[in-house]
Amino acid sequence: MRFYRPVLVASLGVLCVLAALHGCGGRGSGTCEPACTNGASCVDGQCASTCVPSACGYDGICVDGGCARAHPGVSCPPPVLVAGGTVGPATPPQGCQKPVRPTALSPAQVQELGVHPVGRTVSFNVPQNTASVSIVSQAVTAPESITYQGQLLDNSVVPDKLFAPDGVLWFDDNVFPPDLADAFAEYGGGSPVVNFFTIPNTQRAVNIARDGGVPPGTWQFRVNDYSYECLAISGCDGGTDAGNYDVKVLTKPGSPARPGTLDLGIYLVQNNGMDSGSALSDPHMERMLKSLTTLFAQQGICPGTVTFYDVPAWAQARYAIGIDADFTGPCDAISQMFTLSQDNRSLNLFFVSAISGGSSGGSVLGIDGTIPGPSTIGGTVHSGAAVSVDDLTAGTCGYIVSPLVCGADEVAYIAAHEAGHWLGLFHTTEATGTFWDPLADTPRCVCQSCVPPASIASCGNASNPTLVTSSTCGNAKPECGGSDNLMFWLLGSSTGGKLTPVQGEVLYRNLAVQ
Amino acid sequence: MYHLILTLTLALGGVPEAASKAQRGAGQPAGDLRERVETFLATIDTAVTERQWRELGPDAAALLMEIASARDQLPTRRARAVEALGMRQDAGAARLVSGLVTAASAPRAVRLAAVRAVPRLSRASAQVTLAPLLQDADVQVRAATAGALATLGAGGCRLVAQRLLRETGEERALLERTSAACRKP
Numbered sequence A: 001m002r003f004y005r006p007v008l009v010a011s012l013g014v015l016c017v018l019a020a021l022h023g024c025g026g027r028g029s030g031t032c033e034p035a036c037t038n039g040a041s042c043v044d045g046q047c048a049s050t051c052v053p054s055a056c057g058y059d060g061i062c063v064d065g066g067c068a069r070a071h072p073g074v075s076c077p078p079p080v081l082v083a084g085g086t087v088g089p090a091t092p093p094q095g096c097q098k099p100v101r102p103t104a105l106s107p108a109q110v111q112e113l114g115v116h117p118v119g120r121t122v123s124f125n126v127p128q129n130t131a132s133v134s135i136v137s138q139a140v141t142a143p144e145s146i147t148y149q150g151q152l153l154d155n156s157v158v159p160d161k162l163f164a165p166d167g168v169l170w171f172d173d174n175v176f177p178p179d180l181a182d183a184f185a186e187y188g189g190g191s192p193v194v195n196f197f198t199i200p201n202t203q204r205a206v207n208i209a210r211d212g213g214v215p216p217g218t219w220q221f222r223v224n225d226y227s228y229e230c231l232a233i234s235g236c237d238g239g240t241d242a243g244n245y246d247v248k249v250l251t252k253p254g255s256p257a258r259p260g261t262l263d264l265g266i267y268l269v270q271n272n273g274m275d276s277g278s279a280l281s282d283p284h285m286e287r288m289l290k291s292l293t294t295l296f297a298q299q300g301i302c303p304g305t306v307t308f309y310d311v312p313a314w315a316q317a318r319y320a321i322g323i324d325a326d327f328t329g330p331c332d333a334i335s336q337m338f339t340l341s342q343d344n345r346s347l348n349l350f351f352v353s354a355i356s357g358g359s360s361g362g363s364v365l366g367i368d369g370t371i372p373g374p375s376t377i378g379g380t381v382h383s384g385a386a387v388s389v390d391d392l393t394a395g396t397c398g399y400i401v402s403p404l405v406c407g408a409d410e411v412a413y414i415a416a417h418e419a420g421h422w423l424g425l426f427h428t429t430e431a432t433g434t435f436w437d438p439l440a441d442t443p444r445c446v447c448q449s450c451v452p453p454a455s456i457a458s459c460g461n462a463s464n465p466t467l468v469t470s471s472t473c474g475n476a477k478p479e480c481g482g483s484d485n486l487m488f489w490l491l492g493s494s495t496g497g498k499l500t501p502v503q504g505e506v507l508y509r510n511l512a513v514q
Numbered sequence B: 001m002y003h004l005i006l007t008l009t010l011a012l013g014g015v016p017e018a019a020s021k022a023q024r025g026a027g028q029p030a031g032d033l034r035e036r037v038e039t040f041l042a043t044i045d046t047a048v049t050e051r052q053w054r055e056l057g058p059d060a061a062a063l064l065m066e067i068a069s070a071r072d073q074l075p076t077r078r079a080r081a082v083e084a085l086g087m088r089q090d091a092g093a094a095r096l097v098s099g100l101v102t103a104a105s106a107p108r109a110v111r112l113a114a115v116r117a118v119p120r121l122s123r124a125s126a127q128v129t130l131a132p133l134l135q136d137a138d139v140q141v142r143a144a145t146a147g148a149l150a151t152l153g154a155g156g157c158r159l160v161a162q163r164l165l166r167e168t169g170e171e172r173a174l175l176e177r178t179s180a181a182c183r184k185p
Helices: A003-011 A204-210 A226-230 A283-297 A315-321 A334-336 A407-422 A501-509 B004-012 B030-041 B050-054 B059-068 B075-088 B089-100 B108-121 B123-135 B139-150 B155-162 B168-180
Strands: A042-043 A045-047 A058-062 A066-069 A082-085 A110-117 A122-127 A129-143 A145-148 A151-154 A160-163 A169-171 A194-199 A217-222 A246-252 A260-268 A299-308 A348-351 A367-368 A385-390
Touching: A042 A217, A042 A367, A110 B059, A122 A129, A122 A246, A129 A501, A204 A348, A204 A501, A283 A299, A283 A407, A283 B050, A315 A334, A315 B168, A334 A348, A348 A407, A367 A407, A385 A407, B030 B059, B030 B075, B050 B075, B059 B075, B075 B089, B075 B108, B089 B108, B089 B123, B108 B123, B108 B139, B123 B139, B123 B155, B139 B155, B139 B168
Parallel strands: A082 A299, A260 A299, A260 A348, A348 A385
Antiparallel strands: A042 A045, A058 A066, A110 A246, A122 A217, A129 A194, A129 A246, A145 A151, A160 A169, A160 A217, A367 A385
């Protein structure tokens, strides 16, 4: 009767409430030992459900006859669903769009620093008790690419030589820290045209920010892009100081307070026959949003307003199957698709069909513009995350979040994972088991310690590294964990979709969470 | 710019090329092989390369065919298995994949993956298999078919060119993009 219990524990991993809902201990008699709880009735020694799932609240589930929350976090109300109608130009824009966009924040949170050339040092002020600071650099004019060690690369923009008010260097793009958790800041790369650099995003910086916020006072950094750095690096061609960037600094005041609200914009590029109107009552979409809520609510974040948007026919035709994870430059399809996003504080999810892997390989299920995404700034080439929704209506869905068998749950899981990137989270452990995120409470999976003995020699091998898997990272040893984390690199058999408290703290400090 | 190195490793390179000698090829334990197949099918935002699929060895084909044809599996999982069969050029899967191309009951994701895989699995008959799909009502199927035919050279490109005459607007542009190989010298 309670076959679902191991399924619950194994597949979700966040159901601490189950301990309280012990259920039935019947042994074939007419009584139940222990007694049934939570409204369950004892029938033939078994506690029978008298629970109606719809009566368990938006993110509640029906377990052992009673209602329980599907996660140990906050209880979320249903999000407000809005049909946003069709957005974007009626006809395809000519050429590559690389607009400089405003933020949707109130002026009190914005410091417009103006347009500056690379190499110039600029300063900004951080007020007392600031939860996070984001430096936004948007290209006004900038070279498109560089060639580094023979490989053509997009010209990413990233602030460099970031100094705190006490003169401590927080970030140097030419110094890679031995342990990211000890770094003041981490930059994930891959941000041509637009960069959204947010602190705190490492354990060290989070620890500092817990004590009165990001250090107040005058900070400074150097406007910078790869092309500028290229001037001083051997093996690099295309170096120039021609880049000019619009720079602004966004601050989030106060201490991170829970619960938080995250607005979502869902762009129906691959619409599966639904539009922004019918999505409001589509059962698969409803399921997807419930599961997404479950995943985020464990760290106290609830979807607030979810706005569905349709895109013009030309955009559907161009992008539904046209996204290639191998081509993510500013003028490639995915980046141009993201320019359809609206000016608001929403985290933008573009629902597309399968995302091809291009020449590098097979398809992927999701892809984020940058880590983090440009929260509160819509319409840029990085203002979105793409999610494959080909599975949305498929599979079998029960009461619990089951991304391996329920298509809507899988879409929710992928959406939550990519949203996690947008909000500043990295993979807890990368494929090789030799790179980890910069947070201290996320389980690591260390290749050397976790893979079978015969594979250890190839850990970190430059050309043929051993990969860590869901089973090798399934918590058999303390240093072999993390496959049950939402930000693990795999959607695996022991996936639980967990988020740790510090991951939650990074999410909370993001400007998209209100 | 040392962060660029990490970028290259993690973001641009896909799944790092994997498999030690102990891991790869025929003769590896069935459980290990299944785990490696499952791992590759479970990546979220990291692509698995053709070489990595090939290095799983010939025994992986049966597992992939099993997953590709399992109706109780999620469509993208089946589609990725079909993709893998195509990338690996598992000739034994040609019949299965050709059948999926025209299987009305197959999810679109699976059909599209099968369309792309056909030229790699059965080049000789691919043109015959794919040509009818240029008339499909679904532009995404037509676009994927045009892309697949474009890999077959002059014969396939002739069919695409004929179809393009009947396409208009953005749909024509989509087919032109997917069949861009036809216009390369």
